[in-house]
Amino acid sequence: MNEQTPAGNFDEMDSVCIRFAGDSGDGMQLTGTQFSVVTALEGSDLSTFPDFPAEIRAPVGTTFGVSAFQINFGSVEVSTAGDEPDVLVAMNPAALKVSLAGLKEGGIIILDEGAFNKRNLDKAGYDSNPLEDNTLDGYQVQKLDITKMTLESVKEFGLGKKDALRSKNMWTLGLVLWMFGRDRKPITDWLEQKFKKIPDVAKANIAAVNAGHAYGETVEVSGELRRYSIGKHEVEEAGEYRTVNGNQALAWGLVAGSQLGDISLMLGSYPITPASTLLHTLSGLKEFGVMTFQAEDEIAAICGAIGASFAGNLGVTSSSGPGIALKTEAIGLAISTELPLIVVDVQRAGPSTGLPTKTEQSDLFQAVWGRNGDSSIVVLATSNPQDCFDVGIEAVRIATKYMTPVMVLSDGYIGNASEPWKLPDINKLEKFPVKHHTDTEDFHPFKRDPETLARPWVKPGTPGLLHRIGGIEKDYDSGHISYDPKNHQLMTDTRAEKIANIANDMPEQSVSLGTEGGKLAVVGWGSTRGAIHQAVKRARAENIDVSHIHIGNIWPLPRNLERLLKSYDKVIVAEMNKGQMNKLLRAEYLLDAYSLTKVTGQPFKITEILDCIREQAGDAS
Amino acid sequence: MNEQTDVKKLTFKDFETDQEVRWCPGCGDYAILKSVQMTLANIGATPENTVFVSGIGCSSRFPYYVETYGFHTIHGRAPAVATGVKLANPDLDVWLVTGDGDGLSIGGNHMLHVLRRNVDMQIMLFNNEIYGLTKGQYSPTSKPGSKTPSTPMGSVDLPLSPCSFALGAGARFVARGIDTALKALPITLERAKDHKGASFVEIFQNCIVFNDGTFDQFTQKKTAANSQIHAVHGERMIFGKEKDKGLVFNLEKFALEIVTIGENGVKEDDILVHDETNKMMAHMLVELTAPDFPVVCGVIYCNPEESYNDAVHNQMNAAKSAKKADFNALIRQGRTWIVD
Numbered sequence: 019m020n021e022q023t024p025a026g027n028f029d030e031m032d033s034v035c036i037r038f039a040g041d042s043g044d045g046m047q048l049t050g051t052q053f054s055v056v057t058a059l060e061g062s063d064l065s066t067f068p069d070f071p072a073e074i075r076a077p078v079g080t081t082f083g084v085s086a087f088q089i090n091f092g093s094v095e096v097s098t099a100g101d102e103p104d105v106l107v108a109m110n111p112a113a114l115k116v117s118l119a120g121l122k123e124g125g126i127i128i129l130d131e132g133a134f135n136k137r138n139l140d141k142a143g144y145d146s147n148p149l150e151d152n153t154l155d156g157y158q159v160q161k162l163d164i165t166k167m168t169l170e171s172v173k174e175f176g177l178g179k180k181d182a183l184r185s186k187n188m189w190t191l192g193l194v195l196w197m198f199g200r201d202r203k204p205i206t207d208w209l210e211q212k213f214k215k216i217p218d219v220a221k222a223n224i225a226a227v228n229a230g231h232a233y234g235e236t237v238e239v240s241g242e243l244r245r246y247s248i249g250k251h252e253v254e255e256a257g258e259y260r261t262v263n264g265n266q267a268l269a270w271g272l273v274a275g276s277q278l279g280d281i282s283l284m285l286g287s288y289p290i291t292p293a294s295t296l297l298h299t300l301s302g303l304k305e306f307g308v309m310t311f312q313a314e315d316e317i318a319a320i321c322g323a324i325g326a327s328f329a330g331n332l333g334v335t336s337s338s339g340p341g342i343a344l345k346t347e348a349i350g351l352a353i354s355t356e357l358p359l360i361v362v363d364v365q366r367a368g369p370s371t372g373l374p375t376k377t378e379q380s381d382l383f384q385a386v387w388g389r390n391g392d393s394s395i396v397v398l399a400t401s402n403p404q405d406c407f408d409v410g411i412e413a414v415r416i417a418t419k420y421m422t423p424v425m426v427l428s429d430g431y432i433g434n435a436s437e438p439w440k441l442p443d444i445n446k447l448e449k450f451p452v453k454h455h456t457d458t459e460d461f462h463p464f465k466r467d468p469e470t471l472a473r474p475w476v477k478p479g480t481p482g483l484l485h486r487i488g489g490i491e492k493d494y495d496s497g498h499i500s501y502d503p504k505n506h507q508l509m510t511d512t513r514a515e516k517i518a519n520i521a522n523d524m525p526e527q528s529v530s531l532g533t534e535g536g537k538l539a540v541v542g543w544g545s546t547r548g549a550i551h552q553a554v555k556r557a558r559a560e561n562i563d564v565s566h567i568h569i570g571n572i573w574p575l576p577r578n579l580e581r582l583l584k585s586y587d588k589v590i591v592a593e594m595n596k597g598q599m600n601k602l603l604r605a606e607y608l609l610d611a612y613s614l615t616k617v618t619g620q621p622f623k624i625t626e627i628l629d630c631i632r633e634q635a636g637d638a639s
Numbered sequence: 640m641n642e643q644t645d646v647k648k649l650t651f652k653d654f655e656t657d658q659e660v661r662w663c664p665g666c667g668d669y670a671i672l673k674s675v676q677m678t679l680a681n682i683g684a685t686p687e688n689t690v691f692v693s694g695i696g697c698s699s700r701f702p703y704y705v706e707t708y709g710f711h712t713i714h715g716r717a718p719a720v721a722t723g724v725k726l727a728n729p730d731l732d733v734w735l736v737t738g739d740g741d742g743l744s745i746g747g748n749h750m751l752h753v754l755r756r757n758v759d760m761q762i763m764l765f766n767n768e769i770y771g772l773t774k775g776q777y778s779p780t781s782k783p784g785s786k787t788p789s790t791p792m793g794s795v796d797l798p799l800s801p802c803s804f805a806l807g808a809g810a811r812f813v814a815r816g817i818d819t820a821l822k823a824l825p826i827t828l829e830r831a832k833d834h835k836g837a838s839f840v841e842i843f844q845n846c847i848v849f850n851d852g853t854f855d856q857f858t859q860k861k862t863a864a865n866s867q868i869h870a871v872h873g874e875r876m877i878f879g880k881e882k883d884k885g886l887v888f889n890l891e892k893f894a895l896e897i898v899t900i901g902e903n904g905v906k907e908d909d910i911l912v913h914d915e916t917n918k919m920m921a922h923m924l925v926e927l928t929a930p931d932f933p934v935v936c937g938v939i940y941c942n943p944e945e946s947y948n949d950a951v952h953n954q955m956n957a958a959k960s961a962k963k964a965d966f967n968a969l970i971r972q973g974r975t976w977i978v979d
């Protein structure tokens with residue numbers, strides 16, 4: 019907490035990080051999301067991190083059932099969901115136990131004293147009550163009987179105890195809104211809308227929000243709780259904004275791409291964490307000509323998409339690591355038949371089932387190289403929620419222009435995290451109308467465009483262009499089955515060349531912060547963007563000569579990347595895996611970089627990268 | 640415009656491609672190819688609106704030999720690819736070619752779901768009870784005890800019956816045919832094409848190299864009359880050289896049995912009438928096996944329901960008429976704020 023001069027009865031601060039933690043059933047995700055919306059509406063920059071267990075309803079009160087939502091917001095650019103929360107809201111002992119270690123020294127803890135009974139303490143594995151021993155020494159602890167006060171506040175609506183207790187999170191939200199001087203109206207409006215059909219529940223929840231808020235006002239007099247004010251973030255660009263999470267933005271990006279390319283989308287998908295919301299979002303957009311097919315498995319999902327592409331629509335399939343592994347053979351079919359296809363991989367921690375709800379970037383090798391045969395595809399990475407929108411459009415453009423599968427790498431953190439997004443006007447985005455081939459003159463299905471090396475895309479139903487394609491090697495000239503050795507060499511070379519050439523149709527790699535050339539560069543890709551950006555920013559403020567390069571186009575790599583990377587004395591590659599990008603850059607450029615890695619299922623902290631920069635800068639000088 | 644001019648009726652020859660057919664000489668696939676090409680000519684198929692999709696295996700080379708659009712996909716996955724094709728463009732007439740290994744082993748799951756969903760297409764499963772392309776291993780339809788390269792002491796697992804599987808999966812059209820039955824098979828395939836939904840046709844196909852004669856018991860000319868019934872809706876289930884045998888339902892045993900007309904007071908009127916909409920009957924008919932029973936061919940079950948592709952497109956159309964596709968409005972839904 020960067021405290022500045024207090025104004026009125028508010029302490030003014032640049033940025034605050036709050037972590038709402040409770041049981042899976044306590045509604046912490048909802049509380050966090052709603053607080054984010056209000057925060058965004060009041061003009062703060064923000065970044066969120068929903069951190070929840072894989073179990074839908076893990077046993078009540080246990081540490082592994084703790085669901086948390088972290089939000090970092092400020093009048094300054096925040097970029098990440100925050101290294102260490104300033105404020106922890108803990109709805110039960112388990113939530114306290116899980117989150118305490120991450121809390122900032124001297125931070126504020128608001129906890130529901132009413133939940134600290136013997137049963138819950140036992141379940142959380144506390145031998146003694148942390149409210150009574152010295153566990154919480156050094157923190158500013160607010161022990162409130164939220165359970166009791168919530169029951170009190172909703173009494174008049176005659177709900178059963180179980181239902182009444184559901185409003186605990188709203189009471190807490192009310193108090194937190196008061197603490198940060200935030201408006202209640204968007205919340206009460208939302209509650210009214212959400213529970214339109216059960217007005218009593220709406221009223222009870224609103225009463226709880228108001229009661230939490232009123233509680234703050236009452237104790238303010240006694241000076242026990244302080245209030246904090248976070249000013250508006252002065253964004254450079256004027257316009258209309260909203261908050262958006264990565265999966266939502268990616269779904270919209272794909273739809274925007276289909277509109278700009280004038281091509282119908284067909285998504286084949288199979289539910290999997292953390293990619294399912296793509297399927298949910300796209301299945302609700304039928305009016306845009308988006309068709310969704312919930313297939314019987316991952317393989318059928320991609321095969322359905324490939325069938326749709328063969329028939330002239332753009333096939334898309336979405337999944338996460340284990341599902342992508344299942345789709346691998348089919349990706350090969352799309353490579354061999356040179357059909358456009360988009361494969362979205364919202365990565366999670368692996369191998370195997372791994373940690374389904376935790377984030378990682380360990381599918382890089384799988385995306386770039388993970389197939390039988392020499393089988394290049396385009397791989398694009400998203401780096402934050404708003405970037406997902408642009409990457410979605412770019413994936414459509416490239417897949418259709420070059421007749422190739424495009425893999426989009428996102429991850430669980432980006433997929434679920436929310437950030438403000440300046441809303442684009444689709445009418446101002448560049449169109450790239452897709453044309454199916456209809457010319458019967460001198461046609462064969464693998465006759466390539468001399469510039470893009472793409473083969474013609476013919477819709478079945480077109481007269482005069484009957485043809486058969488398949489996964490067997492094709493003759494370069496006629497497209498017929500061919501087992502000829504020289505032809506296979508030529509076709510393999512051509513497929514690789516086609517993908518490599520796409521680098522000429524993509525922007526050069528830019529330096530996102532700092533200078534071209536210098537002592538040190540930190541290279542990242544994907545969701546580490548915010549953390550690297552902040553770390554480099556702070557290091558530069560310490561006069562360390564360091565720059566940030568964030569790679570979005572993973573394959574083919576940007577055409578100037580080698581030159582750019584070699585313009586620094588030293589390079590750190592920071593990523594959430596065991597060094598896959600580092601190895602890829604080494605393989606391509608013989609780059610001798612320092613590999614900073616993390617695979618805890620949690621995003622990088624700014625300080626972890628900053629420490630590494632300081633250390634490497636020391637070595638570099 | 641006079642649409643009648645110059646409409647030349649295509650013949651089966653118009654559905655042949657310039658590709659050299661690469662099946663073993665004498666393979667049953669040749670006859671099936673001919674039947675399919677005849678069927679396409681008979682139904683007046685438009686080549687450009689027809690798509691053949693296949694998986695992997697001997698049978699799956701089929702698309703290369705039919706002058707239409709074709710997609711030779713990967714092992715077992717043809718039903719999923721074909722589903723995508725049909726969803727993307729429901730005007731296309733989709734034919735799926737698969738085998739007992741492709742369709743019921745590696746691709747069993749997809750076969751189950753394409754039938755359950757009732758995606759409008761004709762599914763021809765060439766059952767030769769063996770893996771041909773990989774050189775003769777036993778398949779999920781091989782008879783127990785089959786001695787093959789991978790089962791030198793004989794196979795020990797029990798086979799499945801493709802038509803029982805199809806009925807169990809919820810197929811609304813189930814039929815059977817024989818590779819060399821050049822008269823009967825096109826009629827069955829025409830019915831399959833007329834049925835709007837997933838039409839499952841098991842075709843007994845002789846693999847002359849690895850499993851020659853496996854269906855001889857009921858497909859040989861001299862035994863056929865006594866070992867096959869060609870099911871026709873509304874007609875009695877009569878068979879035999881002398882047309883004197885028939886099927887009746889034995890209520891006490893809850894089973895079908897063979898009777899002879901004129902013996903033990905059995906009259907022709909006692910013989911079961913085929914009702915292709917009766918699923919219970921279909922279940923019983925597909926379970927009859929040689930040599931104890933005649934093998935039932937023709938359309939065994941046909942009871943149409945709305946196809947998956949129609950249902951999907953109905954929803955698409957409903958959504959399109961209910962809501963305007965305004966992208967800028969879409970992303971501005973919910974709470975937004977202005978920075979000036």
Ligand code: SF4
Nearest residue numbers: 663666697771846847
């Ligand atoms: S191996 Fe058998 S099924 Fe395959 S082509 Fe030869 S005869 Fe036909």
